[in-house]
Amino acid sequence: MARMTIQPLLIAAMVLTLLAGGFAVWAGWSWYGAAHDGSAAYAASRDKVLAAGEQAVQNLSTLDHKDLAHGLDMWQDSTTGDLHQQLANGRSEFEKQVQQAQTVTTAKVLDGAVTELDDRAGRARVMVALRITVQAPKEKPAAKDSRMLGELTRTPAGWKLSALGQAPVGNSAAN
Amino acid sequence: MSTTRHLVNRQRRLAHAGAARAAATETPPERGKRSSNASKGVNSLKSKAGSEVRAPSLSAGTRSASLRAATERSLGVLRRRVSVLAPVVLCLLVVLLGAFGALAATRADSLRSDPAARNAALTDPARTSEVKGQTAKAVAALFSYNYADTAPADKAVSTLLTGRAVQQHRDMLAAVRAQAKDQKLVLTTTVTESGVEMIDGSRARVLVYADQSSTRTAGKKPETTYAAAMFTVDMVRGSGATWQISGIDTFGQGS
Numbered sequence: 001m002a003r004m005t006i007q008p009l010l011i012a013a014m015v016l017t018l019l020a021g022g023f024a025v026w027a028g029w030s031w032y033g034a035a036h037d038g039s040a041a042y043a044a045s046r047d048k049v050l051a052a053g054e055q056a057v058q059n060l061s062t063l064d065h066k067d068l069a070h071g072l073d074m075w076q077d078s079t080t081g082d083l084h085q086q087l088a089n090g091r092s093e094f095e096k097q098v099q100q101a102q103t104v105t106t107a108k109v110l111d112g113a114v115t116e117l118d119d120r121a122g123r124a125r126v127m128v129a130l131r132i133t134v135q136a137p138k139e140k141p142a143a144k145d146s147r148m149l150g151e152l153t154r155t156p157a158g159w160k161l162s163a164l165g166q167a168p169v170g171n172s173a174a175n
Numbered sequence: 176m177s178t179t180r181h182l183v184n185r186q187r188r189l190a191h192a193g194a195a196r197a198a199a200t201e202t203p204p205e206r207g208k209r210s211s212n213a214s215k216g217v218n219s220l221k222s223k224a225g226s227e228v229r230a231p232s233l234s235a236g237t238r239s240a241s242l243r244a245a246t247e248r249s250l251g252v253l254r255r256r257v258s259v260l261a262p263v264v265l266c267l268l269v270v271l272l273g274a275f276g277a278l279a280a281t282r283a284d285s286l287r288s289d290p291a292a293r294n295a296a297l298t299d300p301a302r303t304s305e306v307k308g309q310t311a312k313a314v315a316a317l318f319s320y321n322y323a324d325t326a327p328a329d330k331a332v333s334t335l336l337t338g339r340a341v342q343q344h345r346d347m348l349a350a351v352r353a354q355a356k357d358q359k360l361v362l363t364t365t366v367t368e369s370g371v372e373m374i375d376g377s378r379a380r381v382l383v384y385a386d387q388s389s390t391r392t393a394g395k396k397p398e399t400t401y402a403a404a405m406f407t408v409d410m411v412r413g414s415g416a417t418w419q420i421s422g423i424d425t426f427g428q429g430s
Contacts, residue, residue, distance in 0.1 A: 010261055010262050012262075013262040013265035013266055013269070016265070016269045017268050017269050019269075020268065020270075020273045020276065021272050023272065024272040024275045024276040024279070027277070027279035027280040028275070028279045030280065031283040031286075033283070034286035034287050037286070039292075039298040039299075040286065040287075040289070040291075040292040042297070043291045043297075043298045046296065046298070047291045110426040111372070111382050112382065113371060113372040113381070114370060115369075115370040117297055126370070127369075127382050127384065129405045131426070145405060145428060147403060147405045167367060169386060169403040
């Protein structure tokens with residue numbers, strides 16, 4: 001009968017289905033695990049913080065006297081908290097200074113690292129090695145390396161700088 | 176005769192329509208009962224099918240015999256259809272499950288091999304602080320120099336450097352070594368800040384801020400100068416869990 005020839009085929013199909021089912025379950029589990037890996041999420045926010053920190057530090061070290069309003073808007077956009085307040089308060093004074101000096105300041109991020117990250121609290125610290133070039137009228141551009149230390153805070157609009165300063169030099173070093 | 180044909184045709188139609196369901200139905204009465212709500216003339220059909228099975232021998236005679244043969248024939252068709260259809264359905268399942276499995280496996284793999292996820296900087300706190308600590312120690316040892324006691328500096332060079340960092344370090348400290356005796360120079364380097372950028376297995380990259388004080392005691396009054404340094408070091412984990420510096424990047428500035 002036809003039954004005799006078809007039965008082995010059916011069994012083979014069932015075995016294959018079982019194998020495929022097992023593979024699908026394993027792969028699905030693995031996918032779920034990888035997608036919900038806590039340290040992967042932490043790594044992703046670490047990289048996000050670094051990118052945001054480097055960009056913000058660069059923004060705050062870039063200013064063209066011919067495009068002051070835009071430049072200073074960018075400064076305020078990159079910051080939050082106390083730093084944002086300071087920049088907003090000192091803005092008009094600073095505008096005057098830069099317009100008088102007629103400088104064009106550009107910055108290049110040489111390297112950066114996240115030193116602390118509290119993903120839950122939304123706070124992080126970064127180090128950014130920066131090369132700042134200041135171009136004053138009728139002068140040679142002067143390049144200066146800066147060791148920046150920044151603090152970032154998470155806001156609804158992403159990570160923003162809440163503090164920025166240079167690493168102190170001298171005998172203050174305590175390690 | 177026409178009634179029988181009618182029934183046979185009906186059975187065939189049903190077999191065709193309910194192929195999936197048919198796997199369970201081995202007995203015709205079930206089939207007859209289940210289909211009883213189908214159309215007019217159902218009652219007579221039902222009674223006929225029922226009597227055919229329940230009392231096959233006595234009254235029906237030759238008519239029922241031919242009916243049985245027809246039923247069996249149609250059942251054979253049914254069975255064959257199921258036997259053909261089941262593997263097809265299963266094969267379809269295999270393809271679908273396999274496709275999902277392949278998709279999930281590749282997604283999981285790409286998530287895991289993502290450079291961001293592989294980088295253990297900060298995500299592995301123990302390893303991160305180990306790298307930080309060893310970097311600070313290595314930098315301090317390698318960039319400190321005492322004209323009166325050069326042994327520690329020489330030992331640091333021979334144990335903490337590897338690869339191209341050996342030559343880089345030699346170039347960076349050449350001036351210090353040349354002048355140290357005459358100026359009675361003591362160079363002390365302290366790492367003030369360090370941030371681990373990347374840890375991938377036995378390799379790491381660390382951004383270092385360091386302060387350097389150099390004291391010259393050759394003159395009447397000792398003079399000390401401070402300098403700020405920033406650079407990146409590549410670290411390699413050697414045997415015995417010690418990290419060595421394999422490369423130094425001063426961003427194009429002499430340190």
